[in-house]
Amino acid sequence: MSVRILIVDDHPLVLEGLKSLLADVEEVQVVGTATNAIDAIAFLKSNEVDIAFLDINLPDISGIDLCKKVKDQFPEVKTLALSTFNERAYVSRMIQNGASGYLIKSSGKEDILEAIAQVQAGGYFMNVQFDQVTPATAPKTVPFLTRREKEVLVLIAEGLTNPQIAEQLFISVTTVNSHRQNLLIKFEVSNTASLIKLAAGLGLI
Amino acid sequence: MSVRILIVDDHPLVLEGLKSLLADVEEVQVVGTATNAIDAIAFLKSNEVDIAFLDINLPDISGIDLCKKVKDQFPEVKTLALSTFNERAYVSRMIQNGASGYLIKSSGKEDILEAIAQVQAGGYFMNVQFDQVTPATAPKTVPFLTRREKEVLVLIAEGLTNPQIAEQLFISVTTVNSHRQNLLIKFEVSNTASLIKLAAGLGLI
DNA sequence: CGAAAAATCATGCTTTTATAGGATTGATCT
DNA sequence: AGATCAATCCTATAAAAGCATGATTTTTCG
Known part of the structure; x- marks a missing residue:
């Protein structure tokens, strides 16, 4: 199709x-x-x-x-x-x-x-290049994110905690945490700070 | 003249x-x-x-x-x-x-x-063409940061944890934490995610 | 339909952050 | 000389995040 x-x-x-x-x-x-x-x-x-x-x-x-x-x-x-x-x-x-x-x-x-x-x-x-991207964030490819992961990522960037995100999306905290862990894995980072920095550098948030 | x-x-x-x-x-x-x-x-x-x-x-x-x-x-x-x-x-x-x-x-x-x-x-x-003036994202004062706070901020953005930052700067973990808390206060946020998002948006990291 | 992927939830544990309350030293400014 | 501020350190607790492991249910797609 x-x-x-x-x-x-x-x-x-x-x-x-x-x-x-x-x-x-x-x-x-x-x-x-x-x-x-x-x-x-x-x-x-x-x-x-x-x-x-x-x-x-x-x-x-x-x-x-x-x-x-x-x-x-x-x-x-x-x-x-x-x-x-x-x-x-x-x-x-x-x-x-x-x-x-x-x-x-x-x-x-x-x-x-x-x-x-x-x-x-x-x-x-x-396919846009914003002038110079910082070397640390530049060569990374944008990881493949599911719909839910994108949503969770945006809410994390807005400063919401897992419990708050769970409430917002009407799902349990453990589910939010799953998505969160998947985000860390997909971005190949180990904490929120790196995650947000990367996502920001890629224009995702 | x-x-x-x-x-x-x-x-x-x-x-x-x-x-x-x-x-x-x-x-x-x-x-x-x-x-x-x-x-x-x-x-x-x-x-x-x-x-x-x-x-x-x-x-x-x-x-x-x-x-x-x-x-x-x-x-x-x-x-x-x-x-x-x-x-x-x-x-x-x-x-x-x-x-x-x-x-x-x-x-x-x-x-x-x-x-x-x-x-x-x-x-x-x-002498730099910075796309266009952003309409919505303009207002937000850049907080004044001390030398140490800037250093800590950068290291946080790099994904280092408090213990790692302490080791890097040869200071104690509690001191790092103090700087970190001050950063949160100055940026008027309550967690690392918001902090990094703001700092990234302001071009600080 | 059947397989794969996504989304959901759970338990248990460790580490890190966030918050609150200080205190001390040294430098700078008035 | 006193005030201010940055930088340093501390204790202590609660909350949140990170990590491992696994399971169930939908959705999606060939």
């Missing part, structure tokens, strides 16, 4: 460009497009979509807010931020709002397909 | 480097130097200065606050932020506080002269 894509961007050029670029790829199918947030939400209500490409600059609401709305109402839909620039601040906020990746519009076909593959598999994709 | 420069930086190396670099330039004259904010203000009270170079990290108050003070008390003095590359987070706030530009410390002579010329002419200079 092919990956179903929704593209949300107010620039017809980008829309058409992406569409035609993905037209001859078998594994991917652009099932819909929208030029604003309202249309995008409406489309998601009546169609099944795997990945939504969200432009950061939209006429009605910002892509960041739209991302949040999408994740709230359609948690199974994965989102990928589209932007013209390396806007670090936006990236981290998109990720905070549940986006699985960030794609600059000047990306080539390979990058785009790579992004789709990564995200569809539950991972992240990010 | 030459441009009168005041340099404020607590690193003697930077001070001397800049001074000697500008020594043989006719149009520019370093009329004073200061290693802290108090001295800087005092100097400005009794001397005429065209441009003040302000380091972002100063022992007494932050360069950001100093910038504001200078612009309040001596509006005719133009200010230029001095920063190392990993302190970009502060820079937008310097600009917000009235700075006319931003120079990374690794800048070459040409850059520096160009900056002086631009700023003296009433313009702005910036």
Whole structure:
């Protein structure tokens, strides 16, 4: 089965460009497009979509807010931020709002397909280089995180303790702790400080 | 008439480097130097200065606050932020506080002269393109940290535990813990996760 | 459907952090 | 000379996090 894509961007050029670029790829199918947030939400209500490409600059609401709305109402839909620039601040906020990746519009076909593959598999994709990344955090690849792990990571970064996270997510403390341990393992660190530093450096929080 | 420069930086190396670099330039004259904010203000009270170079990290108050003070008390003095590359987070706030530009410390002579010329002419200079000014993440004062606190903070971020930090700094675990608690208080957080997230966001680690 | 992955929960134990209350020394500033 | 502050150290307790090991139930996917 092919990956179903929704593209949300107010620039017809980008829309058409992406569409035609993905037209001859078998594994991917652009099932819909929208030029604003309202249309995008409406489309998601009546169609099944795997990945939504969200432009950061939209006429009605910002892509960041739209991302949040999408994740709230359609948690199974994965989102990928589209932007013209390396806007670090936006990236981290998109990720905070549940986006699985960030794609600059000047990306080539390979990058785009790579992004789709990564995200569809539950991972992240990010092809932006924010100036210099600190050497300690740079060469690390972004580990593969599950939906729950991402949620827990964000809540840890917000300063919540395991009991608080458990309450927030309506699960037991031991479960939270499991996710937490998995995060440590996946990031190859041994405590929260390193975890947060790495995650911050990777723009995940 | 030459441009009168005041340099404020607590690193003697930077001070001397800049001074000697500008020594043989006719149009520019370093009329004073200061290693802290108090001295800087005092100097400005009794001397005429065209441009003040302000380091972002100063022992007494932050360069950001100093910038504001200078612009309040001596509006005719133009200010230029001095920063190392990993302190970009502060820079937008310097600009917000009235700075006319931003120079990374690794800048070459040409850059520096160009900056002086631009700023003296009433313009702005910036030799690093830091994406864009972040809209939402701006307000949050960088707490003043002592030398030891900075050291401890960095080591925490590197994933060291209190006992390991103690060993590294040749001090007792309880002392490390004291510094750690002070960091939590100064950043107004209650655990390591929040601390590291904030510090990372501010470019401190 | 059946296998794999994810999410859930548990027990037990050790280490680390967080919090609270001090106290002493040395340097700096007024 | 007195005040302030950084840095150092201490005791003690509670809370949280880290580590090991394992099990059950959903979800997801081929």
